[in-house]
Amino acid sequence: MPLRRGELARRAGCNIETVRYYERIGLMPNPPRSENGFRSYEERHLTRLTFIRRARELGFTLEEVQDLLRLVDGGHYTCAQVQELALRHTDDIQRKINDLHRMQRALKEMSAQCSGEEVPKCPIIEILSETS
Amino acid sequence: MPLRRGELARRAGCNIETVRYYERIGLMPNPPRSENGFRSYEERHLTRLTFIRRARELGFTLEEVQDLLRLVDGGHYTCAQVQELALRHTDDIQRKINDLHRMQRALKEMSAQCSGEEVPKCPIIEILSETS
DNA sequence: GTAGCCCCTGTAGCTACTACAGGATCAAGA
DNA sequence: TCTTGATCCTGTAGTAGCTACAGGGGCTAC
Numbered sequence: 121m122p123l124r125r126g127e128l129a130r131r132a133g134c135n136i137e138t139v140r141y142y143e144r145i146g147l148m149p150n151p152p153r154s155e156n157g158f159r160s161y162e163e164r165h166l167t168r169l170t171f172i173r174r175a176r177e178l179g180f181t182l183e184e185v186q187d188l189l190r191l192v193d194g195g196h197y198t199c200a201q202v203q204e205l206a207l208r209h210t211d212d213i214q215r216k217i218n219d220l221h222r223m224q225r226a227l228k229e230m231s232a233q234c235s236g237e238e239v240p241k242c243p244i245i246e247i248l249s250e251t252s
Numbered sequence: 253m254p255l256r257r258g259e260l261a262r263r264a265g266c267n268i269e270t271v272r273y274y275e276r277i278g279l280m281p282n283p284p285r286s287e288n289g290f291r292s293y294e295e296r297h298l299t300r301l302t303f304i305r306r307a308r309e310l311g312f313t314l315e316e317v318q319d320l321l322r323l324v325d326g327g328h329y330t331c332a333q334v335q336e337l338a339l340r341h342t343d344d345i346q347r348k349i350n351d352l353h354r355m356q357r358a359l360k361e362m363s364a365q366c367s368g369e370e371v372p373k374c375p376i377i378e379i380l381s382e383t384s
Numbered sequence: 385g386t387a388g389c390c391c392c393t394g395t396a397g398c399t400a401c402t403a404c405a406g407g408a409t410c411a412a413g414a
Numbered sequence: 415t416c417t418t419g420a421t422c423c424t425g426t427a428g429t430a431g432c433t434a435c436a437g438g439g440g441c442t443a444c
Contacts (some may be wrong), residue, residue, distance in 0.1 A: 126390065137392095137433055156440060157425090158391055174351055179311035181430070191362070206363040213356050218305050220349050224342055230323070231338040258421065268422095269402055277400090288409060290422060314400070 121249065122154070123161040132169040139169065149184060179216065186210075255293040264301040271301065279304065279318060305383070311348065316341075 129136040142148040148169060154160045168189070175185045188209070191202060261268040274280040280301060286292045300321070307317045320341065323334060 137435070138431085139301050141432060156391085158440085164405075175355075176347055176431090178355075179350055203363045208357050210356055213352050213359070216310055217349055217352050218357070219310055219399095220345050222351070223307075223310075224345050224349070226346070227338040227342050231335045245257050250278040256422075267402070270400085272424095283405060288422085290409085374398085 121163065123166065125159050125161070128161045128166055130170065131166055132173055134169070134173050142169070144171065145182075147182065147189070253295065257291050257293070258295045260298060260301065263298055264305055266305050274304065277314075279314065279321070310367070347369070369383070 123131070124235065125127055125139055126136055129139050132139075139148065143150055151159045151161050151165060152202070172189075177189070180188075187205065191205065255263070258335055261271050264271075271280065275282055276292055280297065283293050283297060284292045285305055302320075307320070308314070310319075319337065321336065
């Protein structure tokens, strides 16, 4: 199932210029070309691109994504380094999960308070800005 | 406890230019000035700024943050609109939580596979790029 | 053979910051 | 009192991560 760039982008839910940009900065590999010079992508490209997009939506920087991807690409990591990297990221991720849960609760609370035509008092800011 | 800009930024964990930028685009209000012309911030500014920063780290765009903040600022929403907005965001948030959980699991699995000096096979990409 | 859709490359614009320059203000110490 | 250092002010320019558009070419289908 070789894909062209447009189809790859469509399946990953991003636009074609983004793919191009990732290739330019080396985050995605340059794929082989077919006869006519069009780029030809495989399943693994889609997998990788999808991963990058999801990670970006979760607030990771491209540098952090690069970091995670090197775990896959490189193989020049020692076991200890992998664990350290993984641990650092799991802490970060846990913090994000906690924040999202609080936000979730706040939004639910808010929409539950909705009755009639009045605008309810909004707890969302207070909840997400709690220090902890 | 009136704060100056630098202290406000420090407490919210961002840098001073970011505060300035948010004020320029109207996401943060222009605070009153003290005698000497320095900006003077209150607790509520810190709360708001902290909220914005957290939301940004969670991958929300400034436009989405703006959207959420209008729930607090405005009061020109009907109850139905609030609920619709809240619902839309809770779906989005739930998706993010799910993705983060998967990523979390993958990282833990990976670091558990670590034994000796070998670099383990990395399940992280496959897991986060699953379609669902 | 030409219309429509997708590909190619290059370049410019946008969002969300971030950094730096050049000068003023203020508290603390010599 | 004068200086040193930290902070403030304003303006402007640069960076990261896309996004849009221009100008041209290749396929397929009528």
